Amino acid sequence: MANRISDDTIEYVGILAKLELTPQEKERAKKDMGEMLDYIDKLNELDVSGVEPMSHVFPVNNVFREDIPTDNDGSKDALFNAPSVKNGGFEVPKTIG
Amino acid sequence: MSKEYETVIGLEVHVELATKTKIFCSCSTAFGGAINAHTCPVCTGMPGSLPVLNKQVVEYAMAVGLATNCEITRYCKFDRKNYFYPDNPQNYQISQLYLPICRNGGIEIETEKGGKKTVGIHEIHMEEDAGKLVHDEDGDVSVVDFNRSGVPLIEIVSEPDMRSPEEVIAYLDKLRLMIQYLGASDCKLQEGSMRADVNLSVREAGAKEFGTRTEMKNLNSFRAIARAIENETNRQIDLIESGEKVIQETRRWDDSKAYSYAMRSKEDAQDYRYFPDPDLVPVSISDEWIESVRAKQPELPTEKLARYQSEYGLPEYDAQILTGTKKFADIFEAATEICKKPKKVSNWLMVETIRLLKENAMDAEDIRFSPGNLAKLIDLTDNGTVNSTVAKEVFEAVFKEDIDPEKYVEEKGLKTVHDAGALRETVETVMKNNPKSVEDYKNGKEKAIGFLVGQTMKAMKGKANPEMVNEILKKLLSK
Numbered sequence: 415m416a417n418r419i420s421d422d423t424i425e426y427v428g429i430l431a432k433l434e435l436t437p438q439e440k441e442r443a444k445k446d447m448g449e450m451l452d453y454i455d456k457l458n459e460l461d462v463s464g465v466e467p468m469s470h471v472f473p474v475n476n477v478f479r480e481d482i483p484t485d486n487d488g489s490k491d492a493l494f495n496a497p498s499v500k501n502g503g504f505e506v507p508k509t510i511g
Numbered sequence: 512m513s514k515e516y517e518t519v520i521g522l523e524v525h526v527e528l529a530t531k532t533k534i535f536c537s538c539s540t541a542f543g544g545a546i547n548a549h550t551c552p553v554c555t556g557m558p559g560s561l562p563v564l565n566k567q568v569v570e571y572a573m574a575v576g577l578a579t580n581c582e583i584t585r586y587c588k589f590d591r592k593n594y595f596y597p598d599n600p601q602n603y604q605i606s607q608l609y610l611p612i613c614r615n616g617g618i619e620i621e622t623e624k625g626g627k628k629t630v631g632i633h634e635i636h637m638e639e640d641a642g643k644l645v646h647d648e649d650g651d652v653s654v655v656d657f658n659r660s661g662v663p664l665i666e667i668v669s670e671p672d673m674r675s676p677e678e679v680i681a682y683l684d685k686l687r688l689m690i691q692y693l694g695a696s697d698c699k700l701q702e703g704s705m706r707a708d709v710n711l712s713v714r715e716a717g718a719k720e721f722g723t724r725t726e727m728k729n730l731n732s733f734r735a736i737a738r739a740i741e742n743e744t745n746r747q748i749d750l751i752e753s754g755e756k757v758i759q760e761t762r763r764w765d766d767s768k769a770y771s772y773a774m775r776s777k778e779d780a781q782d783y784r785y786f787p788d789p790d791l792v793p794v795s796i797s798d799e800w801i802e803s804v805r806a807k808q809p810e811l812p813t814e815k816l817a818r819y820q821s822e823y824g825l826p827e828y829d830a831q832i833l834t835g836t837k838k839f840a841d842i843f844e845a846a847t848e849i850c851k852k853p854k855k856v857s858n859w860l861m862v863e864t865i866r867l868l869k870e871n872a873m874d875a876e877d878i879r880f881s882p883g884n885l886a887k888l889i890d891l892t893d894n895g896t897v898n899s900t901v902a903k904e905v906f907e908a909v910f911k912e913d914i915d916p917e918k919y920v921e922e923k924g925l926k927t928v929h930d931a932g933a934l935r936e937t938v939e940t941v942m943k944n945n946p947k948s949v950e951d952y953k954n955g956k957e958k959a960i961g962f963l964v965g966q967t968m969k970a971m972k973g974k975a976n977p978e979m980v981n982e983i984l985k986k987l988l989s990k
């Protein structure tokens with residue numbers, strides 16, 4: 415494995431992903447991520463000079479919708495699987511931005 | 512303060528677009544729906560749902576880009592901005608980082624010293640709004656309403672070209688007016704359909720390098736923006752003067768306390784890991800499409816200002832007030848179209864309308880009367896049906912309840928009395944009851960006639976033709 419993931423990196427990625435990992439899980443994740451980066455590095459072996467960067471896998475552009483509302487009340491469906499509902503909304507821990 | 516400092520300001524302005532539906536689904540953007548009524552699997556981030564772009568969003572973004580002299584990106588696409596927050600159901604916001612739809616524009620503003628300067632526009636990109644967190648008063652929870660989730664926004668990012676609160680306000684004012692004229696948004700700061708984040712740094716006057724900047728959020732009025740800029744400028748200068756460093760951070764402005772505080776802790780590292788959204792295909796914009804949007808552009812404020820002066824012969828000041836809000840310009844043009852008396856329409860708007868707006872603490876946007884009723888009132892005044900005093904009274908009713916002035920004048924019996932016989936009778940009574948004034952006038956105190964005219968008008972309940980009253984009085988007094 416050419417790529418080594420540091421403890422700091424795995425800690426940081428954990429924070430971004432909102433994951434709390436045990437020491438064993440961290441070691442496993444470090445190994446997995448290193449292998450992924452090794453795999454990606456394989457692409458660097460190719461000479462892509464002069465090749466346009468690809469922005470999408472399908473050769474399709476301009477898929478649009480007209481600006482016409484479909485006005486059904488979506489609240490019942492939206493809340494159907496909500497773990498907790500209050501006053502018609504999703505209840506979450508107190509969050510102040 | 513021993514040294515001279517310069518404030519360097521750039522703005523990120525979010526504008527909610529006036530589409531009927533959301534950016535990636537057909538849910539309504541209407542205000543006032545029941546909580547979570549305007550939602551579907553797309554705008555609540557359900558797995559497996561597929562966003563489809565609203566064409567009108569692209570057209571509004573292009574319209575604003577063209578009006579602000581931007582280049583339109585012929586091949587643009589959407590990216591995911593990743594972060595966790597309860598108002599963001601997908602755990603990413605669909606936005607544009609790499610290829611925003613508009614770039615390299617600018618608008619001209621007037622500076623406080625009377626000069627002009629161009630504020631550059633770095634880019635304009637399209638993105639979706641988040642849901643709304645409602646904080647429960649009694650409990651220890653928040654409640655999420657996704658009605659606003661997926662409402663289309665454009666973010667207009669300026670270059671750091673502004674140097675004072677006055678320049679910032681001038682820029683925002685110009686931008687807002689332009690977007691309102693385009694019909695792309697109503698741009699109401701208080702209601703959040705226009706939001707401005709201020710990026711600010713200070714540096715010693717003449718320095719080449721920028722200082723470290725902070726970003727200020729939660730600015731809900733022009734006044735709050737001006738105050739926050741002053742406060743943040745002083746805070747940064749104090750830090751520098753006392754040998755401390757300005758930290759690059761996002762701060763939240765509390766206008767009631769005139770104070771800002773840092774918003775994010777280390778746990779919320781700002782690392783959005785943008786990547787192209789694979790659910791959305793790129794947007795390819797042809798010359799024809801750009802031209803068709805350009806052809807639909809309405810007349811913008813600067814063009815209107817020039818035309819009002821040349822076509823209607825209005826003074827620059829009046830033209831500025833009339834084009835200063837879309838509502839005024841709309842009423843002015845519609846009423847002028849009907850009565851063909853631009854100067855009189857302008858006068859009613861500039862004097863009585865502005866007075867009543869002030870008295871009622873209203874904005875021009877709150878005006879409810881129809882241009883047709885204003886035009887009718889002008890005609891009634893012009894053909895002598897009502898005199899100017901009565902016209903003001905009728906206008907108040909037009910302003911308040913948009914009444915039909917013709918019917919109103921008829922019903923209330925407000926028509927001016929032109930009947931010379933009736934006027935003469937009243938004048939004679941007034942003269943009889945005010946012998947002292949008659950005496951004064953005859954002894955050379957010409958001002959006394961004003962009092963007698965007033966008394967006659969009062970006796971006629973304001974409905975007399977004042978010129979006729981004057982004439983009859985003079986005739987009788989000289990006898």
Ligand SMILES: [Zn+2]
Nearest residue numbers: 536538551554
């Ligand atoms: Zn939806």
